[in-house]
Amino acid sequence: MIKHHPSSTLIAAHAAGELSTALSSAISAHCELCDQCQQLRRDAESELAFAIFAEPATPASTTMFAELCHNITELPTAAAEVAQTSRYVCINNHNYRLPNALQHAKLQPWQRFGPISRMRFELEQTDGVRMSLLHMAAGGQIPHHTHQGQEFTLVLAGSFADEDGHYQQGDIILRNGQHQHSPQSDEGCLCLTVVDAPLHFTKGLSQVLNLFGQSLY
Amino acid sequence: MSIRTGHSMTSNNHVEPQQQQWLNQLLQRVASNQDKAAFAELFDWFAPKILAYGQQRLRSHGLARDLLQETMTSVWTKAHLYHADKGQVITWVFTVMRNQCFDMLRKVQHNREDCLGDDIWPLIDSREAVSDQLSNNEQIKQMMKYLGNLSSQQQQVVQGIYLRELTHQQLAQELGLPEGTVKSRLRLALAKLRSFMEKHHD
Ligand SMILES: [Zn+2]
Numbered sequence: 001m002i003k004h005h006p007s008s009t010l011i012a013a014h015a016a017g018e019l020s021t022a023l024s025s026a027i028s029a030h031c032e033l034c035d036q037c038q039q040l041r042r043d044a045e046s047e048l049a050f051a052i053f054a055e056p057a058t059p060a061s062t063t064m065f066a067e068l069c070h071n072i073t074e075l076p077t078a079a080a081e082v083a084q085t086s087r088y089v090c091i092n093n094h095n096y097r098l099p100n101a102l103q104h105a106k107l108q109p110w111q112r113f114g115p116i117s118r119m120r121f122e123l124e125q126t127d128g129v130r131m132s133l134l135h136m137a138a139g140g141q142i143p144h145h146t147h148q149g150q151e152f153t154l155v156l157a158g159s160f161a162d163e164d165g166h167y168q169q170g171d172i173i174l175r176n177g178q179h180q181h182s183p184q185s186d187e188g189c190l191c192l193t194v195v196d197a198p199l200h201f202t203k204g205l206s207q208v209l210n211l212f213g214q215s216l217y
Numbered sequence: 218m219s220i221r222t223g224h225s226m227t228s229n230n231h232v233e234p235q236q237q238q239w240l241n242q243l244l245q246r247v248a249s250n251q252d253k254a255a256f257a258e259l260f261d262w263f264a265p266k267i268l269a270y271g272q273q274r275l276r277s278h279g280l281a282r283d284l285l286q287e288t289m290t291s292v293w294t295k296a297h298l299y300h301a302d303k304g305q306v307i308t309w310v311f312t313v314m315r316n317q318c319f320d321m322l323r324k325v326q327h328n329r330e331d332c333l334g335d336d337i338w339p340l341i342d343s344r345e346a347v348s349d350q351l352s353n354n355e356q357i358k359q360m361m362k363y364l365g366n367l368s369s370q371q372q373q374v375v376q377g378i379y380l381r382e383l384t385h386q387q388l389a390q391e392l393g394l395p396e397g398t399v400k401s402r403l404r405l406a407l408a409k410l411r412s413f414m415e416k417h418h419d
Binding site for chain 2: 015016021023024028042045046048049050052053054055065068069071072073074075076077081100101102103104105106124125126
């Protein structure tokens with residue numbers, strides 16, 4: 001049962017196509033797992049469609065349009081079969097199917113940091129937004145840290161817990177600079193993370209991690 | 218959810234139910250009979266609105282026109298993916314247009330050539346559609362065998378995109394053609410290849 005959802009504002013912006021690729025992908029991956037938010041997105045799309053297409057029509061049938069329209073109908077319709085792909089990532093001998101939103105996004109190889117492995121997506125640079133797959137092996141933990149920007153975490157498989165709660169497949173969690181947390185996972189988990197600034201470690205020796213903490217998410 | 222807010226009814230965003238039904242019938246005719254007259258009516262109804270949306274989001278006449286071309290091409294070629302029970306025609310056309318516009322913006326603003334819009338907002342319900350990627354690759358290989366049957370112009374674009382792996386933009390520059398022409402030439406070439414294959418399979 002999914003307990004943590006994106007805000008309705010975020011879903012509306014997602015439906016309008018106004019979010020970064022990274023955030024759009026994360027919200028999309030949540031909707032794929034969450035019927036409730038999928039319905040909210042459909043409602044938002046319908047509202048947008050009515051807003052855009054209810055404008056009174058000024059006739060467009062100039063010669064240019066007639067030609068464009070004609071050329072399109074010369075195209076055979078059979079050419080447009082939609083291929084549904086299934087893309088997997090493999091970590092610790094386990095294959096995970098990636099959400100629809102991530103079927104073609106470019107991925108870098110896994111990088112390991114002890115029990116944590118990270119795969120970063122190669123996306124356009126929009127205000128330092130980064131998207132990664134983060135895998136925590138069973139019993140893994142990320143040292144205490146805060147976030148200098150916002151961090152969205154979507155659980156794709158498995159579960160993890162932090163000081164505030166326990167999160168399962170489909171849950172999407174937003175963290176910001178005020179939050180200090182140290183997630184850990186007993187059974188292991190695969191998450192999709194979107195951060196717009198590097199994370200910052202706060203406790204003891206783990207502060208040393210700040211030196212290369214830039215690279216974790 | 219039983220309380221109706223009446224939100225969308227009180228605004229000006231109103232498309233008459235008869236009009237919705239009319240649009241629905243037109244799209245069904247396109248989907249089941251490739252009805253060109255029905256498509257022309259849809260085109261006339263949507264074109265100025267798509268242009269206005271494109272102009273606003275992409276801030277360019279040329280790009281708005283590209284958006285119109287790409288969106289209505291998808292409406293023509295993917296009409297069979299529309300299901301009336303999933304929502305209104307205008308909502309479906311909106312999603313097609315938004316996905317296309319999303320990729321165009323990424324291209325204009327960040328120089329990205331990859332298309333992610335239809336992955337982020339799939340036009341089909343993934344729980345319904347199953348297709349084998351392997352057999353798809355196999356089909357492409359076979360298509361290449363029939364390449365010689367195409368006109369030299371068509372071979373040029375297929376080779377440029379699939380063998381030399383140029384982007385549409387690179388190939389258009391090389392050939393001194395508008396990108397839209399390269400795309401439509403490619404689509405026609407692929408369709409022709411497919412028909413060759415089907416003949417040889419039957
Ligand atoms: Zn949800």
